[in-house]
Amino acid sequence: MTGLLGDYAGEVISAYIVSLALIGGLVWLSALQARRARKQLKRAESRHG
Amino acid sequence: MSLWEYANPKKFTETVTPLIPWVLGLAAICLVASLIWGVFFTPEDYRQGATVKIIYLHVPSALMAINAWFMMLVASLIWLVRRHHVSALAAKAAAPVGMVMVLIAIATGAIWGKPMWGTYWAWDPRLTSFLILFLFYLGYMALWAAVDDADTAADLTSVLCIVGSVFAVLSRYAVLFWNQGLHQGASLSLDAEEHVADVFYYPLLVSIAGFVLLFLGLVLLRTRSEIALRRAAALDRRAEARAAATTGEPA
Numbered sequence: 001m002t003g004l005l006g007d008y009a010g011e012v013i014s015a016y017i018v019s020l021a022l023i024g025g026l027v028w029l030s031a032l033q034a035r036r037a038r039k040q041l042k043r044a045e046s047r048h049g
Numbered sequence: 050m051s052l053w054e055y056a057n058p059k060k061f062t063e064t065v066t067p068l069i070p071w072v073l074g075l076a077a078i079c080l081v082a083s084l085i086w087g088v089f090f091t092p093e094d095y096r097q098g099a100t101v102k103i104i105y106l107h108v109p110s111a112l113m114a115i116n117a118w119f120m121m122l123v124a125s126l127i128w129l130v131r132r133h134h135v136s137a138l139a140a141k142a143a144a145p146v147g148m149v150m151v152l153i154a155i156a157t158g159a160i161w162g163k164p165m166w167g168t169y170w171a172w173d174p175r176l177t178s179f180l181i182l183f184l185f186y187l188g189y190m191a192l193w194a195a196v197d198d199a200d201t202a203a204d205l206t207s208v209l210c211i212v213g214s215v216f217a218v219l220s221r222y223a224v225l226f227w228n229q230g231l232h233q234g235a236s237l238s239l240d241a242e243e244h245v246a247d248v249f250y251y252p253l254l255v256s257i258a259g260f261v262l263l264f265l266g267l268v269l270l271r272t273r274s275e276i277a278l279r280r281a282a283a284l285d286r287r288a289e290a291r292a293a294a295t296t297g298e299p300a
Contacts, residue, residue: 004089005099008164012102015160016084019106019153023080023263026149027073030267030274037277044281048288 056133058276065269072266079259086252094249103161104245105253109260110153111220114182117147117264118210118217121189125207135276137203140210141193142271146264148186155179175232178219185213199279 005012055061087105094101124140127133158176159169170176189209196202244250 037274044284
């Protein structure tokens with residue numbers, strides 16, 4: 001991999017790691033929010049129907 | 050059938066729920082394909098070497114950072130004019146996604162800038178306008194969190210969104226307005242003579258499609274969550290009011 005990227009392997013790999021980590025974090029937080037919202041709505045509906 | 054039908058939260062939720070996994074799945078396919086294509090199957094640039102491979106992250110994220118704000122602007126205007134709650138919630142849902150796009154653009158730009166310009170950061174017009182756009186995203190999200198009444202929060206954030214649009218436009222056109230910066234001109238243009246070479250251009254287009262689909266999928270998912278949270282809060286408030294009415298206490 002580093003051979004493929006020559007002298008700039010560190011820069012390219014770190015750019016990909018940072019970006020994919022940020023995207024992964026965003027997707028994970030969005031999925032968490034979706035799960036929390038679904039649970040909260042279900043609880044409210046069952047309580048107050 | 051009118052587009053305004055989707056301003057109904059129930060109709061919106063029913064419509065987008067089956068779409069979300071497909072949109073996010075397609076986004077993942079486009080992103081994985083374009084990044085593998087870009088890293089392993091494109092040549093190095095004759096001047097920038099392998100750092101050109103950062104383009105598949107930097108350009109699409111910068112594009113989405115600006116366009117996310119414009120999407121928020123349209124949604125905010127719809128809220129201000131027609132008072133559709135779904136549009137206000139869609140703008141709120143898009144803000145964290147847009148902010149992450151700005152972060153990716155700034156981080157990859159800095160990493161790319163160090164070997165090419167000799168510095169991670171310069172007070173260049175485009176970089177500076179992007180930093181201001183990032184601060185606007187933070188301010189927009191903070192304002193939503195700071196105001197308790199949802200409608201007032203939607204009103205105030207909509208006004209902030211209109212003001213911030215000036216910087217979104219500046220971020221887009223800064224390289225054309227001022228020539229003294231370090232940042233190069235636009236990598237993409239409708240004019241075929243001006244954009245990057247085809248060998249970089251095609252994987253870049255796939256990557257852009259991936260980022261657009263990722264943005265769309267996440268905004269739909271987050272808007273659906275915001276609608277569910279708003280409905281749960283409304284049900285709780287209604288139940289509290291009913292309980293207060295039965296006991297004779299003020300709600």
